[in-house]
Amino acid sequence: MESVWEAVTALLSGLWTVFIHLFRKPITEQYPEYKRPLPVRARGRIILTCDPDGEERCVSCFLCSAVCPVNCISMEGAERGDGRRYAAWFRINFARCILCGFCEEACPTSAIQLTTDYEFAKTDILSFVYEKEDLLVNHQGKDKDYNFYKYAGVTTNYGDKGEHVGERKPVDVKSNMP
Amino acid sequence: MLLWVAGFIILLVKLTIVLGVVLFLAGYLVWVERKFLARLQIRLGPNRAGPYGLLQPLADIVKMITKEDTVPDGADRAFFLLAPAVVASTAILMFSVVPFGNDITLLGQRVPLVVTDLNIGLLFVLALSSLSVYGVALGGWASNSKYGLLGGIRGAAQMISYELSLGLSLIPIVMMAHSFSMVEIVEAQKSYPFILFQPVAFLIFVVSAMAESKRIPFDLPEAENELVAGYHTEYSGMRFGLFFLGEYVHIMVFGGILAVLFLGGWRGPFLPPVVWLLIKIFLVALFMIWVRGTLPRLRYDQLMDLGWKVLIPLALINILVTGAVGLIVH
Numbered sequence: 001m002e003s004v005w006e007a008v009t010a011l012l013s014g015l016w017t018v019f020i021h022l023f024r025k026p027i028t029e030q031y032p033e034y035k036r037p038l039p040v041r042a043r044g045r046i047i048l049t050c051d052p053d054g055e056e057r058c059v060s061c062f063l064c065s066a067v068c069p070v071n072c073i074s075m076e077g078a079e080r081g082d083g084r085r086y087a088a089w090f091r092i093n094f095a096r097c098i099l100c101g102f103c104e105e106a107c108p109t110s111a112i113q114l115t116t117d118y119e120f121a122k123t124d125i126l127s128f129v130y131e132k133e134d135l136l137v138n139h140q141g142k143d144k145d146y147n148f149y150k151y152a153g154v155t156t157n158y159g160d161k162g163e164h165v166g167e168r169k170p171v172d173v174k175s176n177m178p
Numbered sequence: 179m180l181l182w183v184a185g186f187i188i189l190l191v192k193l194t195i196v197l198g199v200v201l202f203l204a205g206y207l208v209w210v211e212r213k214f215l216a217r218l219q220i221r222l223g224p225n226r227a228g229p230y231g232l233l234q235p236l237a238d239i240v241k242m243i244t245k246e247d248t249v250p251d252g253a254d255r256a257f258f259l260l261a262p263a264v265v266a267s268t269a270i271l272m273f274s275v276v277p278f279g280n281d282i283t284l285l286g287q288r289v290p291l292v293v294t295d296l297n298i299g300l301l302f303v304l305a306l307s308s309l310s311v312y313g314v315a316l317g318g319w320a321s322n323s324k325y326g327l328l329g330g331i332r333g334a335a336q337m338i339s340y341e342l343s344l345g346l347s348l349i350p351i352v353m354m355a356h357s358f359s360m361v362e363i364v365e366a367q368k369s370y371p372f373i374l375f376q377p378v379a380f381l382i383f384v385v386s387a388m389a390e391s392k393r394i395p396f397d398l399p400e401a402e403n404e405l406v407a408g409y410h411t412e413y414s415g416m417r418f419g420l421f422f423l424g425e426y427v428h429i430m431v432f433g434g435i436l437a438v439l440f441l442g443g444w445r446g447p448f449l450p451p452v453v454w455l456l457i458k459i460f461l462v463a464l465f466m467i468w469v470r471g472t473l474p475r476l477r478y479d480q481l482m483d484l485g486w487k488v489l490i491p492l493a494l495i496n497i498l499v500t501g502a503v504g505l506i507v508h
Contacts, residue, residue: 019468021218027221
């Protein structure tokens with residue numbers, strides 16, 4: 001008899017709890033009308049950024065391509081007349097990209113960066129292959145004033161060896177001779 | 179001859195109206211269920227197709243009809259194709275004995291507001307609800323799938339067990355109304371609805387009718403998290419839609435029969451009889467959705483225990499008590 005009473009009260013209290021929920025405001029977020037504010041470091045579509053001087057940051061070092069767990073980044077390196085390296089072509093297959101952000105962490109020049117744009121779904125899978133001109137933007141992204149060649153120890157139009165920021169003059173190895 | 183033709187035309191008109199209204203309401207019951215269940219779970223429910231998602235049933239029907247109708251390899255083709263029709267048609271046929279108003283006079287003829295006033299209406303309902311077991315069991319068996327087979331077996335076992343308590347719970351009603359005819363049962367509730375005299379029979383009937391219509395908490399034949407979709411796992415397109423339709427028509431039939439047997443049928447103050455019947459059906463449907471939003475699914479042994487060890491003895495005792503009281507009163 002005890003257990004019957006227990007069962008009945010449990011049933012009624014359950015029904016009552018569900019009934020009160022009828023008068024609560026729905027917590028559904030209506031997606032296309034309301035977009036939930038994203039965290040600032042949310043990872044979305046990948047871009048290739050530029051120097052503060054407007055030159056491409058990518059030096060085609062292949063680090064992003066190497067670290068990519070799904071092998072969706074490919075490129076071919078080349079060198080300009082003034083000593084700067086660049087990517088002859090650069091391709092990201094977003095159909096394979098998992099937006100993990102490893103490429104951004106690996107990039108020594110802050111060239112490859114992830115944006116907060118996640119709404120680029122398409123029906124044609126081939127249109128997910130983004131070429132360099134699709135990826136390139138003319139701003140600095142999250143890293144506003146980093147300029148790789150001001151620190152790098154290579155000869156470019158930013159100066160010869162030993163003329164970069166925080167760099168000492170190269171040692172004349174011959175002067176060490178006994 | 180002329181009278182016969184007129185009677186036939188009136189019958190056809192009644193059939194068409196009842197069928198149309200039942201199917202339309204079954205379609206919108208899906209919308210009501212999704213909307214109401216959503217609000218019980220503090221969600222919004224369908225709201226994209228039309229204002230408040232009101233065109234959702236139409237969109238669903240278009241989707242169902244345009245989908246491919248597949249028959250799995252190794253399925254028993256004839257039974258596989260027939261089973262959904264059995265479920266849907268038995269559910270719809272049950273509505274033919276539910277009266278929805280007093281007799282009216284049209285062009286000098288008495289027109290009873292019921293499709294057929296069978297003198298064994300209650301037995302007809304019980305017979306049809308037993309027949310719908312065939313749809314479930316054959317559909318599950320014919321699909322040549324282990325999930326379908328398990329669902330079909332569970333469905334058959336569950337429906338046969340609860341058929342007993344369903345029938346037994348209605349015997350006191352028949353004893354009080356002195357008739358199997360639905361029209362006369364409503365007539366017998368002129369002063370008081372039977373729920374006041376037969377609360378135990380009412381409870382047993384509600385529980386076993388829920389088990390008959392295979393809804394949560396008795397949805398073991400289609401338990402999603404163990405059997406994919408149970409007996410209709412292999413069905414697609416409108417054949418799946420017929421199973422679905424059968425379930426929702428069953429809810430409405432259950433509401434109608436509950437109203438007729440316990441809540442005074444179409445009787446009620448102020449409003450026209452048909453409206454009263456529809457209100458009662460709607461309230462019963464809302465209650466079923468409410469229960470669906472509250473209770474988890476029973477385990478198989480709990481289901482059988484409840485049916486055989488609780489409901490059937492209780493129904494038998496109820497018959498004895500009703501008979502004894504009837505003897506004392508007379």
